[in-house]
Amino acid sequence: MKKTIFILYVLLSSNMFSQIPEGYYDSATGSGYELKTQLFNIINNHNDQGYNSLDDFYINNELDNYYENDNTILDIYSENPTNSDPYNFNPINDACGNYSSEGDCYNKEHVIPQSVFGSNYPMRSDAHHVLPADGRVNGFRGNYPFGNVGSNLISQSGITNPTLNGSMLGYNINEGDSSGYSGIVFEPIDEFKGDIARIYFYFITRYENVISSWSDYEMFDGSSNKVLEDTFLNILYSWHVLDPVSQKEIDRNNQIYIYQGNRNPFIDNPVYVNQIWNITSDNENPSIPSNLSIENITSSSILINWEESTDNVGIAYYEIFINGNYYSSTDSIFYLITNLTAQTNYCISIQAVDLSQNISELSEDVCDTTLEQSNETSEIFISEYIEGSSNNKAIELANFTGELVSLDNYSLARNTNSGGIWGEFLQLNGSINNEDVFIISRGNAEQSIIDIADQLSSDDAMSFNGDDPIGLFKDGLLIDVFGNFNGENDFANSTYLRNDNIINPSTNFSINEWTALENNTFEFLGFHNQNLANQLNMGFNIKVFPNPTNLKHFTVKSSKVFSYQLYNLSGQIKTSGKSKGLNTKIDCSNMSSGIYFLRLNFNKSNHFQKIIIN
Numbered sequence: 001m002k003k004t005i006f007i008l009y010v011l012l013s014s015n016m017f018s019q020i021p022e023g024y025y026d027s028a029t030g031s032g033y034e035l036k037t038q039l040f041n042i043i044n045n046h047n048d049q050g051y052n053s054l055d056d057f058y059i060n061n062e063l064d065n066y067y068e069n070d071n072t073i074l075d076i077y078s079e080n081p082t083n084s085d086p087y088n089f090n091p092i093n094d095a096c097g098n099y100s101s102e103g104d105c106y107n108k109e110h111v112i113p114q115s116v117f118g119s120n121y122p123m124r125s126d127a128h129h130v131l132p133a134d135g136r137v138n139g140f141r142g143n144y145p146f147g148n149v150g151s152n153l154i155s156q157s158g159i160t161n162p163t164l165n166g167s168m169l170g171y172n173i174n175e176g177d178s179s180g181y182s183g184i185v186f187e188p189i190d191e192f193k194g195d196i197a198r199i200y201f202y203f204i205t206r207y208e209n210v211i212s213s214w215s216d217y218e219m220f221d222g223s224s225n226k227v228l229e230d231t232f233l234n235i236l237y238s239w240h241v242l243d244p245v246s247q248k249e250i251d252r253n254n255q256i257y258i259y260q261g262n263r264n265p266f267i268d269n270p271v272y273v274n275q276i277w278n279i280t281s282d283n284e285n286p287s288i289p290s291n292l293s294i295e296n297i298t299s300s301s302i303l304i305n306w307e308e309s310t311d312n313v314g315i316a317y318y319e320i321f322i323n324g325n326y327y328s329s330t331d332s333i334f335y336l337i338t339n340l341t342a343q344t345n346y347c348i349s350i351q352a353v354d355l356s357q358n359i360s361e362l363s364e365d366v367c368d369t370t371l372e373q374s375n376e377t378s379e380i381f382i383s384e385y386i387e388g389s390s391n392n393k394a395i396e397l398a399n400f401t402g403e404l405v406s407l408d409n410y411s412l413a414r415n416t417n418s419g420g421i422w423g424e425f426l427q428l429n430g431s432i433n434n435e436d437v438f439i440i441s442r443g444n445a446e447q448s449i450i451d452i453a454d455q456l457s458s459d460d461a462m463s464f465n466g467d468d469p470i471g472l473f474k475d476g477l478l479i480d481v482f483g484n485f486n487g488e489n490d491f492a493n494s495t496y497l498r499n500d501n502i503i504n505p506s507t508n509f510s511i512n513e514w515t516a517l518e519n520n521t522f523e524f525l526g527f528h529n530q531n532l533a534n535q536l537n538m539g540f541n542i543k544v545f546p547n548p549t550n551l552k553h554f555t556v557k558s559s560k561v562f563s564y565q566l567y568n569l570s571g572q573i574k575t576s577g578k579s580k581g582l583n584t585k586i587d588c589s590n591m592s593s594g595i596y597f598l599r600l601n602f603n604k605s606n607h608f609q610k611i612i613i614n
Contacts, residue, residue, distance in 0.1 A: 019254065020268050028265070028272075033225040036276045039265045040208050046262035048122035054108060058132045059091040061255045066248050069465035069492045071389075073106050074248070076192040077137040078165050086164035089132075099135035102159050109133035111199045113143040116217045123207060127256045128264050129199045137163050140186075145219045146196055147172040147185025147235055154184060165189060172231075177238045180231035183218060194243025197236040201273055202264040204228065226277070233277060240266075240273055241314040241355060244331065247490055271316055274356050282356035286311035289318060289333075289350040289363045299342040299371045303508050305334035309352035309360060321349045321362065329353075332487070338510050345369045377401055379474070380410070381505035383437060383528040385482045385496040386449070387466050388520040394441040394449050395462075395470060395482075398528045399432040400503070406431045411476075412440065412461040415469040418489050422471060422478075426461035430454055437528050452526045466492025472505065480505030482514075493519040498528070523567070544598065548612035552589035557582060560602055566611065567597040588613055 028038045049057075064074040067081055072088035079085060087103035089095075096107040109131045110124070117123040124130075140159050149170035153161045162168045166189045174182040188196055200219075204211060204227040212224040219232040228236065245267050253267045265272050274282070292306040309315055320327045320335060323346060327337065340346065347367040352360040377400040384396035395412060399405050407428040416423050432438045441453035442462050450456065464470055467490065469483025482496065483489045495517040502513050517524070543557040556564070558579060565576040566586065574591055577584075586598075593613050600607040 020263070021257075024263065025265065025269065031275050032278060033276065035272065036205055036208065036225065039205050039272065043202075043206050043262040043265065044209075046122065046126070046206075046260045048125055049127075049260055051108075051121075051125040054125060054127060054130055055095060057127055057255075057259055058095075061252065061259075062132045063091065064088075065466060065490065065492045066246075069467065071493075073132050075106055075133050076131065076188055076195065077109070077133045077141075077163065077167055078103070079191070080165050081189075081191045089134075096135045099139075100158055102134055102136045102164055105135050106132045107135045107138055109138045109141070111196060112203050113217070115143050115215065116220075117207075117210075117214050123203075126203075126206070127260055128206070128262075129203050134163075137167065140169060141167075142186075144169065144184050144186045145181075145217070145232060146200075147181065147187060147232070148178045149173070149185060149187040177234045178231065180229070181218070190243060192243070193239035194241075194245065195249055197240040197243075198245070198249065198264060198266040198270075198273075200228070200236050201240070201266040205265065205276075206262070228277075237273065237277070240270065245270055247488060251490075271355055271357055274313070282313050282354070282358060284312045284354075285358045286315055286352040286354045286360045288360045289352055292348065292350055292363050292366045294348065294366055294368045297368055297371060298506060298508065300340050301336055301338045301506075301508050301510060302340060302346060302348070302368065302370065303334065303336050304348055304350075304366070306350055306363065308333050311352070311354040311358075314355045316353050316355045316357075319351050319353060319359075321351070323347050324349075334487070336508055336510055338512055340370050342370050343372050377503045379479060379505050380405055380432060380438075380472075381480045381498070381502065382470070382472055382482055383498045384525060385470065385491070385514075386522065386525065387464060387491055387494060388446075388522075389493060391442045391444045391458075392446055392449060392520060392522075393462055393464060394439055394445060394453065394522075394525060396525060396528065397432060397438045397440075397472065398498070399434055399436055399438070402434055404431055404433055407438070409475050411473045413471050413473060414461050414464040415471065415483065415485050416460075418467050418469065418484065418486055420486050424460040425473065425476075426457055426459045428455060437526060439525060446520075446522070448522055449525065466490055466494070469509070478507050481507055481509050484509050495519070495521040495524075497524055500528075523572075542600065542607055544609055544611070547609075548614050549588070550614045553585045553587050554611065556584045556586060556598075556600065558584070558600070563601045565599045565601075567599065568594070 025042065027042060028035060030038055058073065062074055063071045067079060068085060073091055075089060078087060089106045094105050096105040099105050111129040111131060114124060136159050140156055149168040150173045153168060153170040155161060168187045169184065172178055172181050172183060172185040208224045211227060212222055219229060220227055221229045249267050253264050257263045286309045289306045289309050292304060295303045317329045317331045319329045345367060347365040349362045349365050351362045379401065380397050380399045382395060383398035386392060386394040407430055410428045411425040413422040413425045439453045440455045440457060440462065441449045443456040443458050469481055469485050469489060471478045472480040483491060496514040497517065499513055499515060545555055547554060561579050563578045565573045568574055575587065591613055596611040596613065598609045598611045
């Protein structure tokens with residue numbers, strides 16, 4: 001199947017989505033309760049959206065894109081992170097309503113009970129601590145504090161204990177970190193204990209100016225600074241350490257910032273917990289990271305990995321140094337260093353930082369030299385990844401080797417749930433002409449995908465979700481991959497295009513090689529090109545300005561005649577036309593702010609560029 005080839009020249013930052021605003025925590029410079037008050041001043045006076053507006057927030061943002069990736073409500077009281085959920089809630093149809101049994105419907109769970117603050121605002125509608133939850137389990141938890149349940153469970157009619165996902169209600173274990181309280185407590189599953197802890201740390205910081213005047217609550221000590229009784233401070237701190245911040249929490253924090261204008265500082269900066277409450281007098285440095293090694297060297301990247309450091313409290317992150325200079329940090333024990341120079345020697349070292357900001361000594365250097373830059377394509381590679389809604393899943397392969405490539409020796413496989421092994425292999429059939437693409441699609445995808453697909457399959461390899469890396473294999477050996485094998489992945493409901501400066505496959509996945517598009521964007525499927533020999537320098541100059549534009553137009557300057565189309569991220573053409581002399585003004589007065597693709601069509605070539613309209 002012959003498809004049109006064009007240049008896609010666009011590099012979108014992997015940080016284009018909402019992140020911590022620059023300077024947001026600049027005034028948080030103290031320690032102890034002074035730091036807590038500084039954080040209060042930062043996150044105070046958020047924009048209360050009202051209690052009922054949480055319904056729409058849940059429909060749009062509280063969805064399972066992390067476990068089953070099925071867009072049902074993500075409820076910490078029913079989610080089973082390692083197996084199928086006992087039941088699921090449709091975001092629109094299953095909101096309560098009346099309930100009698102677990103699994104009937106979901107409603108709003110106030111992690112800090114409403115009775116504590118008299119159901120007053122803005123606490124009642126603060127999205128940071130109001131979660132969607134199974135109605136019956138919400139009632140089962142009631143107003144009980146959180147804690148570690150022993151073997152003496154509490155019985156209630158209409159619900160099992162433990163619940164269907166393993167949450168429990170019973171008497172607190174009055175020993176170890178939990179000593180000092182023997183009353184009834186509720187214990188969520190381990191997967192979400194850190195979530196609950198950081199919600200509490202947020203809440204007692206956000207409302208420190210009023211919290212001492214509220215009614216008695218077993219978890220609170222009546223103060224405005226420490227707030228938590230020793231038993232519950234120790235419990236929540238241990239939960240915070242043992243269940244670190246997850247991608248789900250990061251994404252939710254970003255969305256709440258958009259929704260109501262403030263953030264949870266203890267998700268953004270987990271070290272604040274120990275800096276404020278000084279739970280441990282920790283002066284012990286973590287151990288030095290060991291067995292640092294370099295693998296998978298290319299002309300522009302190095303993959304490093306090492307053995308995890310040990311610490312008496314817990315490791316917060318690792319700092320990476322290149323040739324003695326700080327480069328980046330990570331909470332993982334592997335890291336892909338990119339944008340390196342070809343044929344250059346690099347020496348890497350690592351140090352560990354614990355939750356109390358104690359720092360280990362630097363590891364020994366490990367050194368190696370990047371490979372020579374290749375200007376020729378020697379192998380086919382993955383050029384597009386689609387993981388849309390329902391069964392809209394497709395993989396596109398591109399061939400720029402200069403010759404016809406038979407696919408007899410090629411196959412695809414997925415790394416299910418980012419686990420330790422590759423799944424069943426899907427044998428590819430047919431061939432790819434030079435400067436052509438080959439599309440593999442699920443057989444029950446949308447018709448627009450099927451119509452241009454070269455191979456249809458619903459086998460295991462094409463059943464990937466956003467957390468399943470996809471590998472391209474030749475003679476059983478991995479040659480290219482989309483996603484981090486056995487690592488963190490969240491590419492659900494999205495389309496990714498390989499950037500045009502990529503000329504060969506790579507077993508070291510880097511999101512910087514890809515451009516992200518909106519969910520169910522199929523318009524670019526079947527089209528790809530690569531910039532092998534500075535194809536953008538086509539013998540004449542192209543200039544697009546201003547970009548970004550705050551005006552109602554932007555200008556394209558070119559010495560050659562061209563036609564143009566301006567696409568949004570969904571692939572829809574918003575405007576089109578032909579050049580008018582040396583300078584062509586393109587009207588965008590009726591377009592909303594955002595990112596667009598400008599396609600310029602010349603006689604025998606095309607040019608694509610990212611356009612930002614403010």
